[in-house]
Amino acid sequence: MSDQPPPDQNEPRSHFVTRIQTLERQVGENVLAALEAEGSVAVLTTVVSGIRADRVVSVPLDSEQAKDVTAVLAEAQIDPDEPDGDEPLIGFHVVLKNDESDDE
Structure with missing residues (x-):
């Protein structure tokens, strides 16, 4: 048994409220926050899948x-580039060519 008295039922309990936003609003706010970075003129944004939750990364x-x-x-x-084979593509990636030779 606890030595603490039972909580008063009339006392307000603490609680936390977070609004669930639409994807458009969440991405928009993320992009606007990234645009506020010093020297920023554009933003790359993606949704990253995760085990517990997906994340918006800008x-x-x-x-x-x-x-x-x-x-x-x-x-x-x-x-x-033409896709190799009949496998469907998911997303895209960009290969940046390096001007330096591989011998260095």
Whole structure:
């Protein structure tokens, strides 16, 4: 048995409230927060699947990074790679070419 008296039923109990937001609002707020980073001119955002919960991840880009992403996307649109085999693609990835030789 506990030495503490039972709680008064009339006392307010502490509680926590979190609003469940729509995906659009959650992503929008995440993007706006990333845009507030110093030097940010653009944002890359993705949803990352997790075991316990999915997460929205946004990365702020400075002007140089935004130019690099734009160049990669423009090149991919001009010369799209054909998928290998009949397997469906999930998402996309970008391979950045390194100007340095592999011998170094």
